[in-house]
Amino acid sequence: MTTVAATHSAGPSGRRRRTSTSGLRRRLAPYVFVLPFVAIFLAFSVYPLFYTARLSFTNWHGTGAAEWVGWDNYTYLLTSPAFWSSLGNSAVLWLLIIPVQLVLGVLVAVLLGSAKLKLRGLYRVAFIVPFVTPLVAVAQIWVVLFDQHYGAVNALLGLVGLPDVGWLTTSAWAKPTLALLFLWKTTGFIVIILLSGLQSINGQIYEAAEIDGASKARQLWSITVPLLRRTVMFAVVLQTLAVFQMFAEPFVVTQGGPYNSTTTAGYYLYNHITRADLGTGAANSFLLVILVMVLSLMFVRMLRAKD
Amino acid sequence: MKRHLLRRRAVLASAGLAAAAPALAACGPDISSDEEGGGSADALQAPTADSPKGEITIWDRSGDLFEVFEGVIDDFNAVYPDIKVNHVAVDIDAKLQNTLITGTDVPDGVFLDDAKIGGYTDYLWNLGEVLKPYLGDIAQQKIDVNTVDGAIYGVPYDLNPGLLFYNATALEAAGVDATAIATYDDLLEAARQYKAAVPDAGPIHLEQSAFLGQLQLEMYASQLGTSIADADGELRLDSPEYLRILQFLDTVQSEGLGTRAEYLTPTDVAEMDNGNQVFYPWAIWFSFAPQQMLTETSGDWRAMELPAWDAGGPRSGAMGGSSFVLPKDGKNADLAWLFYEFLMYDEVGYTAVWGPSDTYPTGLNTSIPAYEPAADPSAPLFEPVEALGGQDLWAVATEAGAQIPGGTPTPAWWDGAVDYLGNDLQRMLDGDMTPEEVIDSSTEQIQTNLVDRQ
Numbered sequence: 001m002t003t004v005a006a007t008h009s010a011g012p013s014g015r016r017r018r019t020s021t022s023g024l025r026r027r028l029a030p031y032v033f034v035l036p037f038v039a040i041f042l043a044f045s046v047y048p049l050f051y052t053a054r055l056s057f058t059n060w061h062g063t064g065a066a067e068w069v070g071w072d073n074y075t076y077l078l079t080s081p082a083f084w085s086s087l088g089n090s091a092v093l094w095l096l097i098i099p100v101q102l103v104l105g106v107l108v109a110v111l112l113g114s115a116k117l118k119l120r121g122l123y124r125v126a127f128i129v130p131f132v133t134p135l136v137a138v139a140q141i142w143v144v145l146f147d148q149h150y151g152a153v154n155a156l157l158g159l160v161g162l163p164d165v166g167w168l169t170t171s172a173w174a175k176p177t178l179a180l181l182f183l184w185k186t187t188g189f190i191v192i193i194l195l196s197g198l199q200s201i202n203g204q205i206y207e208a209a210e211i212d213g214a215s216k217a218r219q220l221w222s223i224t225v226p227l228l229r230r231t232v233m234f235a236v237v238l239q240t241l242a243v244f245q246m247f248a249e250p251f252v253v254t255q256g257g258p259y260n261s262t263t264t265a266g267y268y269l270y271n272h273i274t275r276a277d278l279g280t281g282a283a284n285s286f287l288l289v290i291l292v293m294v295l296s297l298m299f300v301r302m303l304r305a306k307d
Numbered sequence: 308m309k310r311h312l313l314r315r316r317a318v319l320a321s322a323g324l325a326a327a328a329p330a331l332a333a334c335g336p337d338i339s340s341d342e343e344g345g346g347s348a349d350a351l352q353a354p355t356a357d358s359p360k361g362e363i364t365i366w367d368r369s370g371d372l373f374e375v376f377e378g379v380i381d382d383f384n385a386v387y388p389d390i391k392v393n394h395v396a397v398d399i400d401a402k403l404q405n406t407l408i409t410g411t412d413v414p415d416g417v418f419l420d421d422a423k424i425g426g427y428t429d430y431l432w433n434l435g436e437v438l439k440p441y442l443g444d445i446a447q448q449k450i451d452v453n454t455v456d457g458a459i460y461g462v463p464y465d466l467n468p469g470l471l472f473y474n475a476t477a478l479e480a481a482g483v484d485a486t487a488i489a490t491y492d493d494l495l496e497a498a499r500q501y502k503a504a505v506p507d508a509g510p511i512h513l514e515q516s517a518f519l520g521q522l523q524l525e526m527y528a529s530q531l532g533t534s535i536a537d538a539d540g541e542l543r544l545d546s547p548e549y550l551r552i553l554q555f556l557d558t559v560q561s562e563g564l565g566t567r568a569e570y571l572t573p574t575d576v577a578e579m580d581n582g583n584q585v586f587y588p589w590a591i592w593f594s595f596a597p598q599q600m601l602t603e604t605s606g607d608w609r610a611m612e613l614p615a616w617d618a619g620g621p622r623s624g625a626m627g628g629s630s631f632v633l634p635k636d637g638k639n640a641d642l643a644w645l646f647y648e649f650l651m652y653d654e655v656g657y658t659a660v661w662g663p664s665d666t667y668p669t670g671l672n673t674s675i676p677a678y679e680p681a682a683d684p685s686a687p688l689f690e691p692v693e694a695l696g697g698q699d700l701w702a703v704a705t706e707a708g709a710q711i712p713g714g715t716p717t718p719a720w721w722d723g724a725v726d727y728l729g730n731d732l733q734r735m736l737d738g739d740m741t742p743e744e745v746i747d748s749s750t751e752q753i754q755t756n757l758v759d760r761q
Contacts, residue, residue, distance in 0.1 A: 274723055
């Protein structure tokens, strides 16, 4: 009896302990699960961000103690023609790349999405090949193709009586040539993104439009384009980030020249870092972060406004 | 309600992060109110043990030079059997700065461009003591580029004398005697003669890369005993020497005597191979071109000392070069010194570097030693070069190298000057600026953007 009573008396309290332990576990579990991410996020995102912020107020060349210079690096950059020129170069590249890439991307995605197209798989692979090809190899081909005097492109122009163009050696043509490389390299990736957006459009909408007598062009303009808007905006945000951070293309093909005409925002930042002007580099990267954030928010707002 | 709660949590989380991050960021570099630092003069001492022991990590660039140095390790170990050399191929430009700043896995010795040494001096041993027995025998130009505030931070590796490479066959066919060229005025005259015989020619190379154009400009300046800045970092671009060089290049451009091309790009190679470009004033490492890239005219080219600016003046200037540095945080920098001492100042070592090897069967003929006893014109380390018609390039280069004036240090911001001086030089070659404008514009911009921001 005593045993039974003891058992009975221990029962509810043990259950309470168990309940409270399992409750604590339940409450802690989510935090334990997110802990690895938070730790990594703190170490590799938050810490560098604050470290960079602090660095941006110093004059530090990688050796010795950093000198606190207040807003000097920001003032220097914001009054530096070279900084604005690098942003201008990126903006021009954006204009040369994004509209063309979107129009091309949508058209190619629609073509590749068509059930009537034979060898679709082959074409899809063909479009993605440039994206997975190492940039350095492609860039070397670009240098040879666009050589002013002995490149294949000028040889072709020569066949129709056109003069040689200094594709990589004149300020006027270097940016379009670089934009062409970027377009060729990344359009396949955009096509894949748009293709996935296309496949999410309900086929019945097209069937209904066809019954209503809408032509293919009308369907493209009135159904495909509006319903792809979110995907297109996503692609625009992605490519805006890529264009403003573009580094490898000018690094390998033009080294930012001629006359800094292809020194993009990303390449200009790199120059500060490699020249051990780390304080200015940090300030530059902060200004870039702000710019890219503003642009991204702007695009997201545009997307929301229509929703 | 839920949304409100979520927002509150987000605000709390952000506040937590904001509070934690400055504490984290405090781990950054020390900040002083005034500029501190400057070159530390910690002097490395050589090991005193009879048979030094230990392991050293040596960083070299990947590629053929890595293979050459790799081949010397056995010879080194024959002398120092208890020193294990961990030889690593590394992208030094990408890794060294971070490694030195963090102090993690710092190598004992590193191969480094001369132009970059000035930027790392706080992290490097002053080698003045260990180099003392050799200083009198090392090319002065190499000592100057390795010296900051009186301390020497690199073991000089190679000397890169500027030479005048010329297409002897094409010039002879045009009736131009290149061997008679002694001054830059003679070179201009020879170019005019060649142009008269071959109207499509642009006989003299005009570099179109802003970086290499500036490097070549510094070669001409080195020949005149000057460089972009003095040992105190003061700009000296606004000088009669630079004006003279720029006027020479401007004359080549304005008279149509030059070929504008980037070094060894398809245009450059083609213009050499078709006989339009026949004079190439460049460092000894141009010898790579006739050996590897000029398919039509390989064998037609020769090298001679650069013309002098004034009759009887120095016939060469330095263009590029590298040295070995020893980081203070390396565990066995003193043993690494023994490695470099063997490599550069022991006959077995330098013979293994520049002499015939598995990598270079006829020897390494794109540079010469900075150590004068090793650079004896009468005791060649590499063999005559077939692609230069069997010419004894060793004799030409070592005699030229011996004439390179000293007093030409390289400032830490040299690379950054390319955005100003390098670009302005190209604008001048485009006909958009005068030599005077190049000097005025570059001086002002370099002073504002580089010198004043150090």
